[in-house]
Amino acid sequence: MNSIIRQRLFQQIVSLAKISGRNYYIPRRALLYVPGDDPKKISKSFTLDADCIALDCEDGVAINRKENARETIRSFLDKGKPTLSRDYDLGVRINSLETPYWQEDLKACLTAKFLPDTILVPKIETDETVRLFSDELGKYIGTNQILNLIIYIESAKAFINLVDICKTTESLSKTGNFRPVCLVFGSDDFCANIGITRTEDANEVLYARQKLVLVAKAFHLQAIDMVYIKYKDLEGLKMQCQQGMRMGYTGKQVIHPGQVSVVQDAFLPSPSQIEWALGLLKSFEEHQKQGKGAFTYKGNMIDMPTMKQAENTAKLARLKTS
Ligand SMILES: CC(C)(COP(=O)(O)OP(=O)(O)OC[C@H]1O[C@@H](n2cnc3c(N)ncnc32)[C@H](O)[C@@H]1OP(=O)(O)O)[C@@H](O)C(=O)NCCC(=O)NCCSC(=O)C[C@H](O)C(=O)O
Numbered sequence: 210m211n212s213i214i215r216q217r218l219f220q221q222i223v224s225l226a227k228i229s230g231r232n233y234y235i236p237r238r239a240l241l242y243v244p245g246d247d248p249k250k251i252s253k254s255f256t257l258d259a260d261c262i263a264l265d266c267e268d269g270v271a272i273n274r275k276e277n278a279r280e281t282i283r284s285f286l287d288k289g290k291p292t293l294s295r296d297y298d299l300g301v302r303i304n305s306l307e308t309p310y311w312q313e314d315l316k317a318c319l320t321a322k323f324l325p326d327t328i329l330v331p332k333i334e335t336d337e338t339v340r341l342f343s344d345e346l347g348k349y350i351g352t353n354q355i356l357n358l359i360i361y362i363e364s365a366k367a368f369i370n371l372v373d374i375c376k377t378t379e380s381l382s383k384t385g386n387f388r389p390v391c392l393v394f395g396s397d398d399f400c401a402n403i404g405i406t407r408t409e410d411a412n413e414v415l416y417a418r419q420k421l422v423l424v425a426k427a428f429h430l431q432a433i434d435m436v437y438i439k440y441k442d443l444e445g446l447k448m449q450c451q452q453g454m455r456m457g458y459t460g461k462q463v464i465h466p467g468q469v470s471v472v473q474d475a476f477l478p479s480p481s482q483i484e485w486a487l488g489l490l491k492s493f494e495e496h497q498k499q500g501k502g503a504f505t506y507k508g509n510m511i512d513m514p515t516m517k518q519a520e521n522t523a524k525l526a527r528l529k530t531s
Pocket residue numbers: 241242243244249250251253254265268269363394395396397398399435436440462464465466
């Protein structure tokens with residue numbers, strides 16, 4: 210029941226933002242990967258209600274199926290983006306710019322009859338890579354067309370260069386034909402890159418996971434958390450979503466249909482959190498009028514920072530329509 214109420218709230222917020230003509234926020238709570246060479250899975254993905262669908266040319270596709278994947282994706286794009294009951298983000302994850310495949314991937318999706326909304330670029334390690342991507346994009350896209358860009362950070366070198374990558378991306382986007390929207394933490398490639406294996410509690414990636422959020426927030430980007438590969442364990446998935454959300458993540462990568470609703474529910478505040486936040490904000494306003502900066506609300510001391518946290522929850526409840 211709670212989940213239905215929250216979904217309705219979500220729909221209303223997106224509709225209101227659209228009606229008011231504001232540049233509304235596309236939430237990407239679940240970013241679902243679909244192997245690009247599997248037409249059956251691609252068709253299925255359009256029935257799943259995921260906020261973001263990433264048709265994959267990269268790691269979900271075997272080396273000897275790369276060409277098949279880009280052709281299959283192109284044939285879906287040629288048919289036009291399927292209209293679903295609500296808005297969603299349709300993207301293509303190309304291969305890394307270090308591979309011989311990425312230019313063909315980009316060409317296939319950018320010369321289709323209809324463009325995807327978003328290009329997802331994995332394994333970006335330096336700002337030079339962003340320049341290269343931007344130049345290549347400019348060969349296919351007119352200046353009146355803007356695509357969303359999702360950047361993957363998945364190596365030690367990428368973390369060292371993260372601020373430069375974001376600065377260059379922000380600066381190029383002012384004149385280029387893309388808009389950076391998210392940073393994704395590619396935890397599994399990151400572990401491979403630094404020579405470790407992932408464990409259940411994810412302590413080994415804590416620093417990197419937090420750093421990604423910090424930089425994403427500094428550049429007003431959404432932060433997409435790591436993938437949970439034990440895809441049948443929905444309780445474990447929920448716990449990892451809550452952990453990520455507490456760190457400041459706004460969504461999570463998913464690999465299986467069964468993960469979508471768990472993740473999308475987890476990345477909305479619960480009705481009791483919304484009620485707490487709205488009550489606190491009202492009380493804060495009343496106390497401000499009485500000249501009181503600090504006061505007690507439901508047994509807790511409240512002052513400006515707590516009010517700002519409540520505002521964050523309220524904003525999330527409005528599904529971040531700014
Ligand atoms: C993991 C899977 C290989 C499991 O596939 P399968 O055995 O087919 O699962 P099920 O039988 O349980 O599937 C039930 C039905 O759902 C469809 N299905 C499964 N997965 C998807 C999907 N991702 N999108 C759409 N539809 C899907 C099946 O076809 C069944 O349909 P039906 O027969 O009609 O009932 C598989 O889930 C899979 O391939 N997942 C994606 C894997 C992937 O993309 N991996 C790469 C991304 S992760 C990543 O990149 C991490 C990051 O970069 C990092 O470095 O950390």
